[in-house]
Amino acid sequence: MHQIYDLHSHTTHSDGNLTPIELIDRAIERGVNILAITDHDNISALPVGQEYVSNLQLPLTLINGVEISTSWTSFEIHIVGLNVDVNCEQFQQRLFTQREKREERAQEIGRRLAKAGIVNGYEEAKKLAGDAAISRTHFAKYLIQLGHAKSMQGVFKKYLGRGKTGYVPSQWIDIATAVQWIHDAGGVAVVAHPARYDMTAKWLRRLLIEFKNAGGDGMEVSQPQQALSERQQMAIYAKEYGLYASVGSDFHYPSPWTELGRNLYLPKGCEPIWTLFQH
Numbered sequence: 001m002h003q004i005y006d007l008h009s010h011t012t013h014s015d016g017n018l019t020p021i022e023l024i025d026r027a028i029e030r031g032v033n034i035l036a037i038t039d040h041d042n043i044s045a046l047p048v049g050q051e052y053v054s055n056l057q058l059p060l061t062l063i064n065g066v067e068i069s070t071s072w073t074s075f076e077i078h079i080v081g082l083n084v085d086v087n088c089e090q091f092q093q094r095l096f097t098q099r100e101k102r103e104e105r106a107q108e109i110g111r112r113l114a115k116a117g118i119v120n121g122y123e124e125a126k127k128l129a130g131d132a133a134i135s136r137t138h139f140a141k142y143l144i145q146l147g148h149a150k151s152m153q154g155v156f157k158k159y160l161g162r163g164k165t166g167y168v169p170s171q172w173i174d175i176a177t178a179v180q181w182i183h184d185a186g187g188v189a190v191v192a193h194p195a196r197y198d199m200t201a202k203w204l205r206r207l208l209i210e211f212k213n214a215g216g217d218g219m220e221v222s223q224p225q226q227a228l229s230e231r232q233q234m235a236i237y238a239k240e241y242g243l244y245a246s247v248g249s250d251f252h253y254p255s256p257w258t259e260l261g262r263n264l265y266l267p268k269g270c271e272p273i274w275t276l277f278q279h
């Protein structure tokens with residue numbers, strides 16, 4: 001039977017707008033059969049989601065995932081972990097240290113915005129985040145509320161993107177450490193959205209080689225909003241560097257631009273990442 005996979009999505013436990021339950025309902029409505037929730041540096045949505053799926057015997061397999069922030073040269077590279085053990089205390093503790101860094105960074109973003117005349121940034125972002133792993137997205141929402149920008153794109157371009165007023169260069173863990181953490185928790189490690197780092201092909205190849213050498217397993221090849229040529233190029237890289245191929249919408253909230261499970265087929269010849277955790 002043809003199955004629809006979507007192995008990258010966010011909930012209110014990081015910077016997504018839907019609760020785990022709302023996200024799962026939406027995935028089922030869109031015909032997704034296998035969904036991974038991959039919140040930033042946080043796995044607390046997963047027990048909630050798993051309980052919901054099993055109590056109601058829903059027709060969906062929920063994969064326990066996470067999206068870990070790493071630093072690589074001057075880039076922030078996101079590494080998705082799939083099929084991780086959410087009960088692993090060591091893994092929980094390790095992700096907690098990432099969220100502490102997020103907290104410190106958020107305070108510093110607040111101070112930088114204040115110097116630029118935008119007050120209460122930290123406090124308001126924190127309110128929007130609640131118990132979630134605080135993210136630049138929470139600042140973005142506040143800045144949009146204040147009218148400093150019209151869109152998420154715009155606010156990152158003006159305030160929160162690399163090198164802008166509210167940008168704090170972060171010292172995340174390195175890629176090899178993220179791969180290790182994911183493997184220690186029994187999962188497989190995948191480079192998230194490789195075409196979105198605003199780097200040249202030469203740098204991207206370097207990144208993929210380093211990731212592979214660090215024991216990395218796969219890379220995302222297919223995303224909903226993507227030129228065919230990009231998808232084909234990512235498939236070529238995956239083959240060239242011996243990486244399994246993953247698919248994911250990186251869904252954060254309903255929008256005309258992206259949707260759970262939409263347009264996520266893999267080009268011919270890719271080795272799907274899920275062959276590593278489905279038997």
Ligand code: AMP
Binds near residue numbers: 040
């Ligand atoms: P953080 O993990 O706190 O560094 O925030 C990164 C998050 O901000 C990403 O996961 C996206 O959800 C969001 N983001 C980053 N760049 C953009 C952009 N240009 N437009 C909209 N959202 C963005």
Ligand code: MN
Binds near residue numbers: 015040
């Ligand atoms: Mn995000």
Ligand code: MN
Binds near residue numbers: 067078192
């Ligand atoms: Mn990401």
Ligand code: MN
Binds near residue numbers: 067
């Ligand atoms: Mn993501």
